[in-house]
Amino acid sequence: MELQLSRVDYTVVGVANKNCVRLLTGSTPKEPQKVAIADSEGILQVFSVKKDDIQIHFKTLPGPKISSLKISGTTGSSHDKVFIAAGNEVKGYTKKGKLFLVFDSGMTENIHSMCVLGNELFLCGKHVYNHFRDCKDVGSYLCGDIIVDVIAFYMVKTRRLTSLIACEGRMIRVLEHARVTASMEVESSPTVLHVYEDDDSKTVLFGTIDGKIGILDVEGLQGFRRWLISNEKNVGPILCIDSYDMTGNGAKNLILGRQDGNIEIYYVNVHDNMDSTCLIFVESCNESIVSLQCGIVAGQGYDEVLAVTYSGRVFGLTTQVTDANFDGSTGSYVFSNDTSMKISKLKADVEELQTKINKERERYQNSTLSNSFMDLSAISLIPVNYTLILDRKTATYVLILEVPTPIDNILIECNLKVKLLDVEKNTAVISYSETEQSGKNSQLLATYRCQVNTNCIELKIQTTEGEKGILQAYVSPVLQPKCSRILQFDLKALSLHYRVNEYDDTNRPYSDLKLTGTFSLAEIHNWIGQCLPEVPEKPQINDGQLFFQSSLVDTVLICAYKKGEAEFKSDNITTLCILKEILSIEATKKKTKIDISLNLNDDCIDHVLxxxxxxxxxxxxxxxxxxxxxxxxxxxxAEEENVKYLSERYRALLLKNKELEEHFRKYPDYLERIYSSIIDLYISYNKLKGIQAGRHKINQIRINLENNYSYHNIISIFKPEIID
Structure with missing residues (x-):
């Protein structure tokens, strides 16, 4: 690491969302900047830091949840106007707290993301994009995918105003005058967009749900250019991005905030493909970083990364040395009189708050014992930040749960046979219960008991394909009275598939499954959504076509459908067999008459093997x-005298101890899953041909796989007619 930063904690606000903190431009380049921060309680506050004290300039009353906060100003002036979006309204404040704008957008959806550029205002709901100029409607766009972020800027060469929206369906769309001029496909679902500006050039970067940073060619409309930062260590999704010269060498660094709590600073060169990206600083705070901004906050002339966590903790990573009062000879800190007085005052404030809490708790307990009907107890909805992501490398799901208060325990219940895997950084203690005693149709019932002050927990779940089900998580925080929040996650029948925009079609034999009937486009789209993950909420207006790939065996699935017709092509017969069963069940539920025709290609067996x-x-x-x-x-x-008698291969094996253990920690039971996929292929192949698969043949396949695998022997079991 080349950069040394020190952490300084400032304050705590309510539960925070993405794009919730911004720094107001100062009058001079090295002057400390004011901080504007908003939370989900609807409170906007602007404060500055002077001599380690927080000075609040203004603070609004609680109101609707603030979804986005931006800083802007008129062209050529400093950016000192604060804009917030709450519900379908946008409000503007001066840096002194004067309300100068209340704008009702008239949107039918709540605003999720916002961009302000001079007198241009871009607002996005879940599916609706709106462009306003001087608070007058310029145009709108209805998107089939869920919109996660929006940015706007003027092109360097043409000076045309361009906006980009990032969509969950692995698509980034370029719009001009509210019309889509280009659709750029990317490999992973984008989470955030950022404009990297340097040397009179602008480069659009995007972060993904699997922790990567990519570069887009917007000027040439060429789409995805390359990955700037890959995610080799499998760290969390990227929630926020900023670019700032933290090293002082004149080149901007890239600063990332991740859901696993990591803040990373990189040296990057967005113009040279051969110049590798270098990580120069990393800090972990064990809470997801929802927003960050770089500038000068506390010390004049000292650059800083200001970060906000999901629970509302506001802290900075500053270049200023904060341990100057540390006495190395005694191993203790030497404080000035002012600092000692501040510490004493803080201790008195903490004791006073503790006394108030005890009094309120006692008053509440007394009210619960009262017989009066006027004394009602209501528990507010516990906010939980959660993400369920498919890890394509290991073909497992990663479930991240985060609560603003410490977690007491988490109960996991599922009606399918799924397996909970160990996570290295997970310190919770897991215990399993008998599913027969639960009174439900449960296949899994497990409890995670969390350690003290655990706000975020990561679980790894291994699923199998064939049936659809529901995974439920009961999250119980450390609160009085005891309460729990129930979260439900749909596990699709083809849960190990993920959506792709393109795939390798070279030498792939396909089997076909065709459906015809009286179903509508919306119905068949909904049925496909019951089978596969990452299916868009709404079907395309014309013929729909979706592509999927298996994370376990790398086979593909092509879905082409329209009203009354649907065709599914895959090189994996097991995939088509599962689709046939689930689609038949869904059509039966709707009492829809369908005709199914199947064309099996025997070459698919050889191809999959x-x-x-x-x-x-x-x-x-x-x-x-x-x-x-x-x-x-x-x-x-292990002693050197004995090791020298070993062969070269055995000596090399002794050195691979950590590497082998890491492999099996990352891929537990992976070999068994490969065996099962081959056995399922044999069962599906015989089922679709109307042949009863014999158990002795299945045992024969497993013996061949485990003892001495032979492709010829496996093929002879699948297709005995080709053997003389």
Whole structure:
């Protein structure tokens, strides 16, 4: 790491959302800036930091949840106007707190994201995009995908006003005059957009849900250019981005805030593909970073990263040395009189607050014992920030749960056979319960008991394909009276598939499944949504076409559908078999008459086995190496005198101990999942051909896989007619 920053805690606000903090432009470049911050309680406040004291300039009363906060000003002037979006209204404040704008957008949806550029205002709900100029409607656009962020800027070459919206369906759309001029497909769902400006150039960056940063070519309308930052260590999704010269060398650094609590600062070169990105600083705060802004906050002339967590903690990472009063000889801090007085005052304030809390708690307890009907107890809805993401590399789901207050326990219940895996940074204690005693049709019932002051927890869930179900999480925070928040997550029948925009179509044989009937476009779109994840909420107006890929075996699925007709093509017969069953069930529920025709291609069997073979050999080799490594460690021959008698291969195995353990921690039971996918392929193949799959044949396949895999022997079991 090349950069040294010190953490300074400032204040605590309510539960915070994305785009909730901004720094107002100062009168001079190195002057401390005022901080504007908004929370979900509807409170907007502007404060500054002087001599480690928070000085509040103005603070609004609580109101509707503030979804976005932006800073802007007239062209050529300093950006000192504060704009907030709450509900479908936009309000503007001066830096002194004067309300100068109340604008009702007239949108039918609540505003989720906003961009202010001079007199241009861009507002986005869940599906609606609106452009206003001087508070007058310029145009609107209805998007089929869910909009997650919006930005706007003037093109460098043409000076044309351009806006971009990031959509959940792995699409970033470019709009001019509220009309889509380009649709840019990306590999992962975008979460945030950012304009990186330097040397009279503007580069559009986007963060993704799987933790990557990509570059877009907006000027040339060429779409996705390249990945600037990849996510090799599998860290959390990116929630906020800023660019600022933190090192003082004249080049802007890239600052990222992630959902797992990491703040990362990178050296980047967006113009040179050959110049590698370098991580120069990382800080973890164990809470998701929902917003950050770089500038000068506390110390004049000292650059700082101001960050806000989901629970509302506001802190800075400053270049100013904060441990100047540390006495190395005694190992303690030496405080000035002013600092000592501040510490004493803070301790007195904490004691006073504790006394008030005890009194209110006692008053509440007495009111609950009262027989008066006027004394009612109501528990407000517990805010929970949650994300369920498919990790494509390991074919498992990652569930992240975060609560503003410490979590007491989490109960996980599911009506499907799913498996909970160990997570390295998860310190919670898990215990399983008998599902027969739960009184429900549960296949899994487990409880996570969290450690003290745990606000965020990450769970890893391993699913299997074939049936759809519901995963429920009962989140119980440390609150009195005891309460819990129930969260439900749909597990699709093809849960290990993910949506793609393009795929490798070289030498893929396909089997076809065709449906015809009296169903509408909306009905077939809904049925597909019951089978597959990441299906858009609304179907396309014309013919719909979706592409999916399996994270476990890398096979593809092509869905082409319209009113009364649907065709599904896949190189994996198991996928079509599952689709056929689920679609038949959904049509039966709706009492819709459908006709199903199936065209099986026997070459799909050979193709899938060839795809699986490299993974099978890789994990079998790792398993054998691990068993040998464990045996060598049991012999206790680590001393150099004994190691020299080993062969070169065994010496190399001893050095791979950590690597092998990391592999099996990352891919637990992966080999068994590969075996199951081959067995399921055999069962599905025979089911679709109307043949009863014999159990002895299934056992024969498993023996062949586990003991001495042979492609010829497996094929002879699948298709005995081709063997002489």
């Amino acid at each position: 060839k795809i699986i073979e490299p993974k099978l050999f890789e994990h079998q080799t790792c398993l054998r190496d691990r068993e040998l490594n464990q045996a060598l460690n049991e012999l206790d021959i």
